[in-house]
């Protein structure tokens with residue numbers, strides 16, 4: 001049943017979303033043309049996708065500290081690394097979109113909530129010399145694999161913090177003067193998503209970008225997304241169905257875009 005509802009939601013998005021021709025905001029139009037529709041094959045894509053292939057074919061089994069859809073640890077379970085790579089990491093299409101967002105906006109301080117094996121982390125940091133990325137993961141064995149993945153691609157601008165987001169996010173933010181970009185990709189429930197949003201909001205500036213994963217994944221995430229869109233500090237939002245982008249630019253009128261991607 002949940003799957004059917006999801007397909008309907010996607011169809012609704014598909015038929016009501018617009019292409020660049022339906023976008024009148026110059027800021028969003030530029031984003032659609034130069035970021036969403038940028039078809040260039042960057043060398044980083046290949047490097048990261050080669051790593052993904054290695055991970056998806058791995059039969060190594062690890063103990064996963066399971067947070068379920070929440071912050072309560074449900075115990076640990078044995079999982080194949082290959083399955084984690086297939087099920088948890090952002091797909092090439094969206095990983096590459098994250099790469100292009102970082103490439104376009106050149107954020108310096110990035111926070112990522114939800115590392116898993118580090119595929120999206122790499123898309124947002126590989127060869128971006130100006131980037132300092134702090135990524136948060138609760139499962140120690142998954143985090144160790146992510147660290148090895150960063151090392152295998154010689155990436156040194158990532159700091160990985162192991163712990164429950166409910167504690168680790170606060171201490172990470174305490175040590176940052178401001179955040180330029182945050183990717184929210186873990187603990188997909190309403191209350192934690194809003195809580196992490198509010199915590200990160202304290203460190204935003206006019207050009208900060210928030211990217212939310214799986215905004216239509218469940219009723220709770222729909223509610224969180226709606227709440228975030230209505231927040232008084234949020235101006236522009238862009239719904240790409242599998243990702244939601246949030247901007248705080250005061251020069252923009254408050255407007256929500258549904259864009260085909």
Ligand SMILES: C[S@@+](CC[C@H](N)C(=O)[O-])C[C@H]1O[C@@H](n2cnc3c(N)ncnc32)[C@H](O)[C@@H]1O
Nearest residue numbers: 067071089090114116119120138164165186187
């Ligand atoms: C969807 S995965 C991240 C995928 C990754 N961003 C990518 O695209 O490659 C979410 C991760 O968040 C972690 N997680 C979920 N809830 C957590 C919590 N409350 N505290 C710490 N880690 C948590 C899980 O262990 C999981 O590895």
